[in-house]
Amino acid sequence: MNLLDLAKKRKTVRKFKKETPDIEDIKYAINVAKEAPSGKNDQPWHFVLISKKEDKEKIREICEKGEKQFYENSKGELREWLEKMGFTWKKPFLSEAPFLLFVYSHIKSPFSRESVWLSIGYLLLALEERGLGTVTYTPANFKDVSDYVGLPKEYRLEVILPIGYPDDSKPKYDRKSLDEILTI
């Protein structure tokens, strides 16, 4: 399979099968991610993999508290979009996914945020290659959830990736045409 097929096949997954994937597949994806380039080759990424039921439930509880507040405060175009998409403050995938992968960036590295998100691009494709699904979940209250996990010193939480075998019937969202996004 070429990369275009893989990238087209890959969609956001918020529902997961109960079956726990082999942890080696997640390590594989991180091994791919760490090959990404980075500012000053600092490799400013750190990953924390969580699988304990109690931890996931507590993380879900903390995140949903932040989400409730976010939904209460959201208005205008964003609120309409959230409603249209059927999103609510409930984030069951945080406790239902077999794994939660926390991705951090080193705050003092040059272009650390950019480098880490570039590596997340590598990571998502590698998960897809291994038949695993995820969603780039960015909590409304980064600090609260970071404090619970015990943020590595000098690192900033960028995203939580719930990982498991896909069980989500939602189709992939449409993409713009090449003409719309490329000027030659």
Next chain:
Amino acid sequence: MNLLDLAKKRKTVRKFKKETPDIEDIKYAINVAKEAPSGKNDQPWHFVLISKKEDKEKIREICEKGEKQFYENSKGELREWLEKMGFTWKKPFLSEAPFLLFVYSHIKSPFSRESVWLSIGYLLLALEERGLGTVTYTPANFKDVSDYVGLPKEYRLEVILPIGYPDDSKPKYDRKSLDEILTI
């Protein structure tokens, strides 16, 4: 070839062969990149592909002006690293690469910077798959070079990707081990 092999093979390239690649290969890589997920599915990326000799020379001139100032002002650990790596303010790849791909993010989209850099991860792997090399070049003076190209309205320049067939003997920089970057 699996993704891990592709990612391991991919290294930063600053020297290019004179031969001009098929523009379809670059379009292929952008087609891969645009499959990436993004905040609110806004697809906040825009690409501008430049190949005219005069444009590339002017862009190099503008960027090198910014680089000279950056090198004069850099000190401490950063300066030592730059010297150790043999980097200078000269950026010949900006005029020598057959193509310069400017990548922009929409300033009003949620998580636009994160989304665009994630898509750049897709893009780099797709270029590698097609045998093309690049470097994620971030100019010291974003504004000056953006003004020359004619920044799309409400978009911010994230990176310039010089693209061509690799002709760079520098080896890939080492990567940390999995144990160093993963906490389970």
